Amino acid sequence: MQKPNQFIQLRLQKLARLRELGVDPYPIESHRSHKIGEILEDKDEWIAQQTQLSLCGRLVAMRRQGKLGFGNLEDDSGRVQIYVQRDLVGEDNYEIFKLFDAGDFVQIRGTMFYTQSGEYSIKATEVTMLSKNIRPLPAVKEKMEDGRLIRYDEFSDIELRYRKRYLDLLLNPSHRQVFLWRSRIISGIRSFLDARGFVEVETPILQPLYGGANARPFITHHNTLDVDLYLRIATELYLKRLIVGGFERVYELGKDFRNEGMDRTHNPEFTMLELYQAYTDLRGMMEITEALFHYIADEVMHKSVYRFRGYDIDLKQPFRVATMTELVKEHAGIDRSDMDYDRALAFCTQRELEIPEGAGVGRLIALLFDEYVEEKLIQPTFVVDYPKEISPLAKAMPGNPLLADRFELFMAGYEFGNSFSELNDPVDQRTRLEAQAALKAMGDDEAQVVDEDFLEALEYGMPPMGGLGIGMDRMVMLFTENDSIKEVILWPQMRPE
């Protein structure tokens, strides 16, 4: 009876045979003259010129038949057939070729030609092993028929795809494409912001205090300092310190970490864009948000309507702007938007919503919004007039002390962005953070903490400004039309096996 690793045993034997033939199966040197994508352009020219080529890549299929053999060679630019004939490469080299397997990295020297059946191929004059595969790849075969790709067998087990992402990328080109788009979207964002005079910065991930959002943090420990540190839940408070320091437009694209549940829109570590711009406010942030989505749609994706969560999200139309209370009125079956505490409480109680301890009218309205409105906001909608009570870092609206100058952007029922005119009154900010600390003391483990160093920075003076945060993973989900965050994060969090 063969052992479970029978495949590996057999390939190790081939490895030994290669060494017996004097071949290093893992040589240092490789020589690539052209990428496969290049030689797929102007095919007749490559044949007419009989250019001497040296192609490198992974063998993804092998069809040996006696004294000749075919294979498919793939690099990151394309795939081409190789043709290896004993009489052309010589007997010794052909012995080496016979030890090639699908999965090996190899180098093929030769010239291009068309086979008798018309397939554009490289006719080998020499084959070289570059890196021997000892664990066979899952078999995925495919063929083109009438321009359509037909796949036989698959590598589709979701758990395996996430845990062995390299196999998913290798065997499922459409999944590889998602991450190419992700990369282009992120660099598109950089181009967009750089062109507007923003400076990209990096702030600490390991922080002595966490802040800038309502969430539970991860805690870690630094040995030399012998202190516990938090993994950041937001970049906000450090970016604001930079505005105090004289930068006028900054942004950071990076990971935040929140010690909370996981589902198809939440991963414990996720990528966030935050930006801050001095001498503008919420209106400026609204403009930049809409412009950013339009820019990515037009310049990166070249498409304006996205099929997402069963909806057609149209990014071409101007984004709707609506106040939270009017939306609550519209969707929660409430007949008036001028709610005071008693009325809001009555609505919540009537609907059997759980009232958090210490909740004022603002949190109650937000509760109704979460419960009845969020999922109904399909086309891009800026929700404005947020309760100040749930916006401890935002400026109050002039003339209405209960509201903050804040918006959140919703599409397809999901939050996509969060923005406000940033609070720069150090005295007010202290009061608000102390209120958060009081909530924390009452058991709200997501309430914020008082960051004295941040407050001190504000006391030195911070200009009026707008700030914005956009979740990158969700943005990539929208633009690549994926309903699960795990499809757009290379290694989503999984339980250890």
Next chain:
RNA sequence: GCAUCUCUAGCUCAGUCGGCAGAGCAACUGACUCUUAAUCAGUGGGUCCGGGGUUCGAAUCCCCGGAGAUGCACCA
């Protein structure tokens, strides 16, 4: 956290009423100097997610546990 579903060969899956563990592809051996899901002939390959129970007999039924998916709850 709760509920439902899934877990069988390297991959994708079938497995009836509880009665010998199966297929395709992959792998191996042989044949083959224009194949391309190569073909033809042959061969090997299993902790049926793990543990326990019921039974003459369990992939199958029951219990406990694990992982994943989905929904709900929590959460931005």
